[in-house]
Amino acid sequence: MSSRKLYTCLRCGKSFSKEDLDALAGMGVKCPFCGYRIIMKNRSPSAKRIKAK
Numbered sequence: 378m379s380s381r382k383l384y385t386c387l388r389c390g391k392s393f394s395k396e397d398l399d400a401l402a403g404m405g406v407k408c409p410f411c412g413y414r415i416i417m418k419n420r421s422p423s424a425k426r427i428k429a430k
């Protein structure tokens with residue numbers, strides 16, 4: 378079972394993995410979608426995805 382951390386942007390509400398954050402390493406922690414700097418960590422045991430219409 379792989380426990381991967383997910384992060385949720387508090388602005389656009391999109392979730393992304395730590396790998397996405399690592400891609401932005403050096404630029405600080407921010408949302409890869411909108412660039413917002415306030416993100417929330419959350420752990421999801423199952424890989425659920427919320428569809429955004």
Ligand SMILES: [Zn+2]
Nearest residue numbers: 386389408411
């Ligand atoms: Zn965002």
